[in-house]
Amino acid sequence: xxxxxxxxxxxxxxxxxxxxxxxxxxxxxxxxxxxxxxxxxxxxxxxxxxxxxxxxxxxxxxxxxxxxxxxxxxxxxxxxxxxxxxxxxxxxxxxxxxxxxxxxxxxxxxxxxxxxxxxxxxxxxxxxxxxxxxxxxxxxxxxxxxxxxxxxxxxxxxxxxxxxxxxxxxx
Numbered sequence: 001x002x003x004x005x006x007x008x009x010x011x012x013x014x015x016x017x018x019x020x021x022x023x024x025x026x027x028x029x030x031x032x033x034x035x036x037x038x039x040x041x042x043x044x045x046x047x048x049x050x051x052x053x054x055x056x057x058x059x060x061x062x063x064x065x066x067x068x069x070x071x072x073x074x075x076x077x078x079x080x081x082x083x084x085x086x087x088x089x090x091x092x093x094x095x096x097x098x099x100x101x102x103x104x105x106x107x108x109x110x111x112x113x114x115x116x117x118x119x120x121x122x123x124x125x126x127x128x129x130x131x132x133x134x135x136x137x138x139x140x141x142x143x144x145x146x147x148x149x150x151x152x153x154x155x156x157x158x159x160x161x162x163x164x165x166x167x168x169x170x171x
Contacts, residue, residue, distance in 0.1 A: 010092055014081050021082065035083035042079045046072035 001007070021027060049068055053061035060066065084091045105118035114121060 010081075014085055017078055017081050018085055030082055030086050032083065032087050035079060035086055038079040039076065039083055042072065042075040046076055 003013070021030065046069065049060045049065045049072060051061075053059055060069065081091070083089070084094075106121070110121040111118075
């Protein structure tokens with residue numbers, strides 16, 4: 001029977017990956033540092049497929065890349081499961097603990113619909129609604145953004161200069 005997210009236990013998947021590596025005598029290369037780097041490299045290859053795509057454009061931006069997304073996502077998971085096997089991490093238990101930690105860091109009343117990191121959340125949300133009105137538009141009603149005024153090449157928001165070292169006697 002083909003594997004699927006609904007039918008295949010994680011333990012079976014981990015065992016199959018372990019056997020695949022063992023059949024090729026790759027265990028000697030599977031040290032935690034190398035496997036951690038592999039997770040990063042495989043994730044970067046997945047991310048590269050989306051490079052330069054517009055938020056409202058096709059995802060990924062090049063038609064021929066769609067099939068590669070599945071392959072790269074699988075490579076990320078294989079690398080991660082290899083890392084967990086070598087380091088003795090029970091991934092399901094770790095995810096369960098992490099979700100509990102995240103629930104404490106990001107309580108619904110403070111984090112609902114917000115993008116800030118947990119240490120930046122200060123004001124609780126008093127209602128379960130977006131912070132700004134979200135119009136219900138038909139596609140015909142959506143208009144493109146106006147062109148940028150070429151007479152004003154400066155962005156509207158300017159970066160503040162970083163404070164430098166102070167001279168003696170300055171406050």
